[in-house]
Amino acid sequence: GENVEQHPSTLSVQEGDSAVIKCTYSDSASNYFPWYKQELGKGPQLIIDIRSNVGEKKDQRIAVTLNKTAKHFSLHITETQPEDSAVYFCAANSGGGADGLTFGKGTHLIIQP
């Protein structure tokens, strides 16, 4: 099955700086890679996703890059703000099948004022 590794487990950045979270996956058939943000006491919420037919996707301050050859993808947050503080999860599917996503173990992002 799919295995997703996520680094770092904790990331502290100054407000206004950029943050980068990296993930690797094992199943070369995986073709969908979402990123979720989870605030304390809430369920995960999708912030951006990328499919295997593109290498980069951007939505305002958030971008995701995908390297299929190396089997890794990254989340980039620019101009970080206090409300970006949360736990972020990367995930990958298993070749487009019906079963669920495989998640990384999460990154606790802390924005220092």
Next chain:
Amino acid sequence: NAGVTQTPKFRVLKTGQSMTLLCAQDMNHEYMYWYRQDPGMGLRLIHYSVGEGTTAKGEVPDGYNVSRLKKQNFLLGLESAAPSQTSVYFCASSPGGSFYEQYFGPGTRLTVT
């Protein structure tokens, strides 16, 4: 629209007791999922359903059963609770399987003593 709702929000059980967690979605999604979230472990898939009347096992199905009698509801049952099942349980739904966004509920925090 309420999206994905979960009942109850919190529950404390004694070892050996049983209970059912209810997930409901009002988005007419075919696919529904149950995950558990443990500290440092990310989210792991317990069971999933690709439509009314169907269920399938995920990564960690032991000790759990599920039913999908109605399209909008997905029930997770614990027949004989164990302390190892202390966790936060999340339900999710999706319009088209693991190639599409999954929408998560707010979670149920279960403690087994």
